[in-house]
Amino acid sequence: MAQKPSIPKGTRDFSPTEMSRRNYIFDTIKSVFQNFGYLPIETPAMENLSTLMGKYGEEGDRLLFKILNSGDYLKNVTLGEDAAQGLNKITRSIAEKGLRYDLTVPFARYVAQHRNEITFPFKRYQVQPVWRADRPQKGRYREFFQCDVDVIGSNSLLNEVELIRMIDDIFCELKMGVVIKINNRKILSGIAEVIAVPEKLTDITTAIDKIDKIGLDKVYEELRSKGLTDETIQMLEPIINLGGDNQKKLNCLREFIGTTADGSQGITELQTVIDLLNGLDIRSEVEIDQSLARGLNYYTGAIIEVKAKKVGIGSVCGGGRYDNLTGVFGLPDVSGVGVSFGADRIYDVLNELDLFPEQVHKCTKVMLVNFGGKEAAFSLNILQQLQRSGIPAELYPDTVKMKKQMKYADQKAIRFVLLIGDEEMKTGVLTLKDMESGEQHKLEMEQLTGLLK
Amino acid sequence: MAQKPSIPKGTRDFSPTEMSRRNYIFDTIKSVFQNFGYLPIETPAMENLSTLMGKYGEEGDRLLFKILNSGDYLKNVTLGEDAAQGLNKITRSIAEKGLRYDLTVPFARYVAQHRNEITFPFKRYQVQPVWRADRPQKGRYREFFQCDVDVIGSNSLLNEVELIRMIDDIFCELKMGVVIKINNRKILSGIAEVIAVPEKLTDITTAIDKIDKIGLDKVYEELRSKGLTDETIQMLEPIINLGGDNQKKLNCLREFIGTTADGSQGITELQTVIDLLNGLDIRSEVEIDQSLARGLNYYTGAIIEVKAKKVGIGSVCGGGRYDNLTGVFGLPDVSGVGVSFGADRIYDVLNELDLFPEQVHKCTKVMLVNFGGKEAAFSLNILQQLQRSGIPAELYPDTVKMKKQMKYADQKAIRFVLLIGDEEMKTGVLTLKDMESGEQHKLEMEQLTGLLK
Numbered sequence: 052m053a054q055k056p057s058i059p060k061g062t063r064d065f066s067p068t069e070m071s072r073r074n075y076i077f078d079t080i081k082s083v084f085q086n087f088g089y090l091p092i093e094t095p096a097m098e099n100l101s102t103l104m105g106k107y108g109e110e111g112d113r114l115l116f117k118i119l120n121s122g123d124y125l126k127n128v129t130l131g132e133d134a135a136q137g138l139n140k141i142t143r144s145i146a147e148k149g150l151r152y153d154l155t156v157p158f159a160r161y162v163a164q165h166r167n168e169i170t171f172p173f174k175r176y177q178v179q180p181v182w183r184a185d186r187p188q189k190g191r192y193r194e195f196f197q198c199d200v201d202v203i204g205s206n207s208l209l210n211e212v213e214l215i216r217m218i219d220d221i222f223c224e225l226k227m228g229v230v231i232k233i234n235n236r237k238i239l240s241g242i243a244e245v246i247a248v249p250e251k252l253t254d255i256t257t258a259i260d261k262i263d264k265i266g267l268d269k270v271y272e273e274l275r276s277k278g279l280t281d282e283t284i285q286m287l288e289p290i291i292n293l294g295g296d297n298q299k300k301l302n303c304l305r306e307f308i309g310t311t312a313d314g315s316q317g318i319t320e321l322q323t324v325i326d327l328l329n330g331l332d333i334r335s336e337v338e339i340d341q342s343l344a345r346g347l348n349y350y351t352g353a354i355i356e357v358k359a360k361k362v363g364i365g366s367v368c369g370g371g372r373y374d375n376l377t378g379v380f381g382l383p384d385v386s387g388v389g390v391s392f393g394a395d396r397i398y399d400v401l402n403e404l405d406l407f408p409e410q411v412h413k414c415t416k417v418m419l420v421n422f423g424g425k426e427a428a429f430s431l432n433i434l435q436q437l438q439r440s441g442i443p444a445e446l447y448p449d450t451v452k453m454k455k456q457m458k459y460a461d462q463k464a465i466r467f468v469l470l471i472g473d474e475e476m477k478t479g480v481l482t483l484k485d486m487e488s489g490e491q492h493k494l495e496m497e498q499l500t501g502l503l504k
Numbered sequence: 505m506a507q508k509p510s511i512p513k514g515t516r517d518f519s520p521t522e523m524s525r526r527n528y529i530f531d532t533i534k535s536v537f538q539n540f541g542y543l544p545i546e547t548p549a550m551e552n553l554s555t556l557m558g559k560y561g562e563e564g565d566r567l568l569f570k571i572l573n574s575g576d577y578l579k580n581v582t583l584g585e586d587a588a589q590g591l592n593k594i595t596r597s598i599a600e601k602g603l604r605y606d607l608t609v610p611f612a613r614y615v616a617q618h619r620n621e622i623t624f625p626f627k628r629y630q631v632q633p634v635w636r637a638d639r640p641q642k643g644r645y646r647e648f649f650q651c652d653v654d655v656i657g658s659n660s661l662l663n664e665v666e667l668i669r670m671i672d673d674i675f676c677e678l679k680m681g682v683v684i685k686i687n688n689r690k691i692l693s694g695i696a697e698v699i700a701v702p703e704k705l706t707d708i709t710t711a712i713d714k715i716d717k718i719g720l721d722k723v724y725e726e727l728r729s730k731g732l733t734d735e736t737i738q739m740l741e742p743i744i745n746l747g748g749d750n751q752k753k754l755n756c757l758r759e760f761i762g763t764t765a766d767g768s769q770g771i772t773e774l775q776t777v778i779d780l781l782n783g784l785d786i787r788s789e790v791e792i793d794q795s796l797a798r799g800l801n802y803y804t805g806a807i808i809e810v811k812a813k814k815v816g817i818g819s820v821c822g823g824g825r826y827d828n829l830t831g832v833f834g835l836p837d838v839s840g841v842g843v844s845f846g847a848d849r850i851y852d853v854l855n856e857l858d859l860f861p862e863q864v865h866k867c868t869k870v871m872l873v874n875f876g877g878k879e880a881a882f883s884l885n886i887l888q889q890l891q892r893s894g895i896p897a898e899l900y901p902d903t904v905k906m907k908k909q910m911k912y913a914d915q916k917a918i919r920f921v922l923l924i925g926d927e928e929m930k931t932g933v934l935t936l937k938d939m940e941s942g943e944q945h946k947l948e949m950e951q952l953t954g955l956l957k
Contacts, residue, residue: 119571138577161517164517
């Protein structure tokens with residue numbers, strides 16, 4: 052019996068139309084990266100689980116796709132015994148590899164592994180799929196693409212400025228309005244210090260991070276549930292409700308946490324970035340957002356997140372500075388900063404706002420109608436000449452009714468159709484039909500190439 | 505303790521240099537595909553194991569990378585009981601998904617699944633990695649890229665001609681000398697019929713397929729071991745030792761198997777393809793190879809294989825016609841024909857013969873030296889102007905010794921260096937150093953952009 056064809060939930064096929072739209076996004080992003088001197092790398096889809104485990108928290112470990120060892124994978128498992136010790140013990144015995152969960156950890160592994168071949172500061176980009184065994188839902192897939200760009204081996208804040216400029220260039224190029232939100236992890240540390248519960252920093256940032264999603268009241272509720280006193284929460288209020296332009300926010304923050312070492316450092320860093328950006332032509336809105344923390348705990352300096360205007364879809368790009376990403380792989384004290392563009396969400400926004408340019412779909416320029424053996428053989432020569440002139444062209448492969456051939460051209464959005472019958476073979480004057488205007492032209496080969504080019 | 509960074513055996517990282525060379529190959533291949541009216545699709549890395557299993561023979565099933573189900577994957581396994589029934593039973597219970605093994609089966613699944621959205625004949629290409637749990641060795645990886653191009657839904661031999669023309673265009677573009685070998689499965693059937701043991705066809709083609717690797721004697725030995733009589737093997741001899749040009753081979757074949765239905769049909773098909781090719785400009789050698797069978801058993805018509813000249817590396821491209829690929833997915837009677845380019849082997853050949861063009865490495869055109877805070881802020885503006893003129897440029901992010909900055913430019917093969925110090929900031933006349941010639945130029949912004957463009 053025939054199988055009903057299907058694919059694993061949370062994964063997708065991409066049709067030619069979707070591909071050309073996706074490639075438009077990837078090409079735009081890559082060309083900006085290249086314009087700023089970033090170079091591409093690629094890492095394998097599979098990494099050793101020892102590389103991946105423990106890097107994304109407990110939930111991340113659970114969401115890793117694990118690959119069954121080849122051959123007799125049970126040979127080292129004493130089933131009864133190991134089963135008693137729980138699933139994790141068995142998993143470690145039968146699966147040594149996993150699919151990458153993001154591009155950051157493989158990149159850190161890459162840098163540590165290839166440190167002697169790399170010129171630092173290393174400016175690299177990487178556009179590859181990642182896999183997460185998340186529950187699939189609208190806009191969340193189990194296979195999706197990330198476009199990462201990082202500089203590693205430089206502490207300079209010029210890198211933060213550069214990342215924001217690239218974000219600006221990319222979304223301008225895509226004609227997509229965005230707000231670029233920035234914060235600094237040290238400001239969050241300063242806040243924690245001022246409210247005298249530094250050990251609660253993670254709880255505080257995690258709660259504040261949710262403000263857009265769950266609202267102020269629920270954030271307070273969560274903070275209370277994490278053991279913060281009402282007094283402490285009240286102290287946090289001006290920070291959470293900080294308003295005005297970037298300079299006003301910075302001044303406010305300086306007043307509140309300027310006396311703490313971390314806070315002061317964080318404000319100086321943000322001020323430097325804002326000042327440098329003010330001297331440049333940035334077309335997107337750049338906004339200090341003191342509630343910006345992001346889930347991952349490895350950021351140590353700048354935190355960046357980009358939100359689409361007009362479409363409520365979460366962030367379309369995000370990242371920050373991490374001071375010790377490669378330490379776990381034996382290369383300590385290397386600072387890096389980078390952001391990741393979410394191609395799938397960008398796709399959804401461009402789609403919803405109808406922002407894909409029309410000419411994004413690369414297609415055949417002219418189709419040669421197939422009138423039968425002799426004509427087809429003759430047409431092959433014309434076809435070869437057209438293609439070698441750089442004109443995408445095709446000869447309909449089967450000798451079927453004209454109507455069917457025309458329908459094919461129409462569905463493939465091929466604008467021109469070339470008719471080569473007896474008369475044309477005799478005279479060498481070919482008949483070109485413009486499917487848009489309906490006009491027919493009689494042309495010699497040279498004229499034809501000129502017109503189609 | 506720090507982990508020693510490593511990747512799973514048989515997988516690879518790609519450095520920026522390798523990436524640009526690989527992209528040169530992919531871009532060349534894709535642009536020829538597009539020039540012939542083929543459109544891209546992509547399918548997920550993971551497929552349901554029900555889609556993959558049983559399509560590649562027993563060995564293929566074994567070489568599939570299987571993905572452990574998420575969550576409590578053991579919940580449906582009665583360990584003792586199932587273990588007794590063997591590994592396969594357990595595997596079916598704990599792994600429902602696998603990594604794709606090639607691009608052909610996912611394509612067949614795609615066509616069956618999306619039949620109502622597709623315009624037939626469907627000309628598609630697909631460039632994606634595939635995974636096989638093969639024993640890694642020189643030139644054989646567990647993750648490698650295939651570049652597949654197929655037409656599905658057309659019986660016309662014009663498609664075979666088109667594939668050979670694309671092969672010719674691609675390898676000419678890459679300046680790589682190849683021999684394009686062709687055969688037809690029906691000729692092999694005809695041979696089996698003449699020697700009166702049609703049920704031995706698979707054994708015969710499998711043995712003949714190995715002639716280049718193991719030599720004539722071993723082929724005879726294998727045929728004998730498969731139960732063919734000496735008399736039968738003797739009958740096969742003229743076929744195995746067939747020589748001369750394509751027409752001579754066709755004539756010989758006609759004499760030997762022209763009376764069988766399959767043989768006659770196969771010869772007619774090959775003759776048609778050869779005749780059409782003779783009327784075109786094909787720059788590669790096209791050679792009928794009656795020993796060409798290829799491992800996979802699903803070919804029903806044309807069989808194509810491309811070998812590199814000068815480098816003994818096996819085939820760099822191969823494929824053929826299959827009459828019922830989508831049948832197993834519930835879409836019967838759709839004929840297709842296609843070939844797959846092995847990007848990794850092509851890379852190795854180009855590398856060995858030193859055929860990568862020099863300009864393949866896209867890189868930064870000019871680096872701005874960083875002389876400190878004030879100069880860097882000024883340089884940022886110049887940088888922005890250069891980049892917006894389409895000139896890939898970067899500002900060295902850290903204020904370190906000139907020597908270190910120049911070394912960076914040198915290692916990244918950046919040809920021009922721009923020096924912006926006090927004097928340059930005052931006058932607006934910038935100093936450009938050509939690292940190749942050692943010359944220095946004093947230029948205003950407009951001149952600079954003009955020169956670098």
